[in-house]
Amino acid sequence: MRRTTIVLLSVAGLLAGCLGQSRQADPARNADAKDVTLTITANAVAGGKNARGADWIANWVIPRFTEAQRAKGVNATVRFEQNGAGDEDFKTKVALDFQTGGGGDVVELDGIWLGEFAQAGHIRPLAEVVGAAEVDAWDGWRRIPDAVQGLGEFDGKRYGVPMGTDGRVLFYNKKLFARAGLPTDWQPRSWDDLLDTAAKLKALPGVWPIQLDAGTAMGEATTMQGVLPALAGTGTTVHENGKWQGATAGVKEVLSLYQRIYREGLGDPVLQQEAKGRDRSFALFAADKIGILLESDYFWRSVVEPRTGVAKMADRDTAVGWALIPARVPGAGVGGQDFVSTSGGGVRVVNPNTEYPRQAWELVEFLNSAEAVKSALAGGAQVTQRTDVNDEVLAGDPMLRFVAERVLPITRYRPGLADYPKVSAALQQATADVVSGRSPDEAARSYHEALVEAVGEDAVTGG
């Protein structure tokens, strides 16, 4: 018996040393290697999620990079680890990869995860992983606007290179608007204006007038495509003066908006609770069954895109309209704005566990060269990280030009803090409560309690 106790204690002691360790890396290791193997990890998969990005990596990046390396006498093998998962699942997978000392050498992350990954030690400043001189020497930095570079920074340090940015707007189906006798050239000026239009669309049989992401099943989409733009429309952002918004007037107004949409039959409450609700909302929009949908320009580029989208609309260019997201009433938006939006974007980081830090950074440089960024678009358009590329490619796409010219000047980014995901989860739960029938005041109260529990009393306002 005593021997068993000793064994148990020594095992526990061994374990105790294992949690949360990270090794110190040498940026120059394997810098002169002649045989190099690199892996790119992205949430993109051929024929599925972000198919265009996946094809680009497989058919353009890998052959060209290998060729460029061969010219230098380096025999490079680049693998592409494809994923076609929901954003939350991908995040979990990548976090586990980093945690266990594995993962691809170059990993694509959502910019908003940067803070928590950095604080966990999963990723490290580029200067530490690759070497400050190497990183600063890259000529691409001056092509990336500071605001966009901020997506790849945490605590004032560079962790990765942003992959572009986006903006959120109201997409609407012009065919449905025409059938409901509404003007197809539409721009709501206030929430009432928006809901009045939705009420008119309700007359169409089999059509849900509006989709504002809600509930926990939608994950971060609920926060980013629902709560945060609405909150910006009440004149505040979720993190102000060092504190998170608790049960403030703004949060209650947002929850009342959800109540008006989902308890008055303007949106489908069941869809918000389904396990694959967001994908279904895309399919329904493409099938002319949802009138208005708040989404990022990703929706235009990758969802209803006629050739490679996941919910293709052959008549996208004529059938899909877009409008700025109105503040609650004109002038009530954040910064006194009439219209609001939220933005985010991906970031490519170099895995601190990589065996070939220099070569991985070369790959990142290559991925972000003007030539590569342009080819990634494959004739399509997107608000990229590079101003030189944007000037050239956005001219051809009215939607994305709209985002670059009208949305980006009024948009807000999420606070890249480690506590943000907890706040986001609490906000999602609050909308889930309202959709399933609780009053906005009640939901706001539980939200406040959950928030205090998650981030501490001192970091919360309102209530």
Place this chain on the structure above:
Amino acid sequence: MPSRAAERDPAGIGTARAIGFVAPALLLIGVFLVFPALWTLYIGITDYRLTGPAAADPRVVGADNFTTALRDPLFGNSLWLTALFVLGSAVVGQNALGFALAWLLRRVRTGLRRTVEGFVLLAWILPGPVVAYLWFAVLSRDGGTLGLLLDRPGTAWLVQYPMASLIVFNTWRGTAFSLLLYTSALAAVPPSHLETARLAGASGWQTVRDAVFPHIRGHVLTNTLLISLWTANDFTPFLLTAGGPNHESEVLPVLIYRQALESGRLGYASAMSSLLLVGNLVVALVYLRLLRGRA
């Protein structure tokens, strides 16, 4: 009269060789069972997280996670749903359906019996994701089979009746084990007892209760113990509802998964795993008591 040495070493291979024989098994058990269990207990007393500062530098927080879990309404909700799930789909559902099928199939033609058993077994041996996909199609809101059969198209069964759907699903999925076990148990009931019952004019139910049940009581308890534990630990509900809508079908394994991997609270989820383990042990002890009481 065997010598002392033979008593100590009945196989006659010597202690060293005996250890050699069991070592591989002990090693496997140690690596895959004892180590993870200890590891879970250890993480359970820390604030270890998947990301953020606590991932880099976890602290030991003692029993905090356990007390938090016991006060957490989500944990209470989950415990209740798990109990409901086990009672509905295992203790009642699989047991009753398994026994009923075994009883009814006793006398039918071998070909028919084998066919029915084959179908029931199929539900059991198909991989979870395949089965989940099939049930998705049955319960879907878009032209799902059940909605069409009941003339209620557009009913989102998994959203409107999540627990009922899961219970029916798991009953369907797991009945095979009970069926097989009861089929062999019934074969052990002496035909003379059944014949006597028949001559005494016993009804079907009376026969089962008074002539059959006393013979298979041990089988019933063993079967109930096994399927209860399997069901309590079953993760397939995640594939169907992911715990939704709004935590209404979040049984313990799903709650633990979501807390650990979606919310990144590895320490907290480990503590809840330990609690689930304790719950399973208590259930197992109760059954063993009952079994011993019978003997």
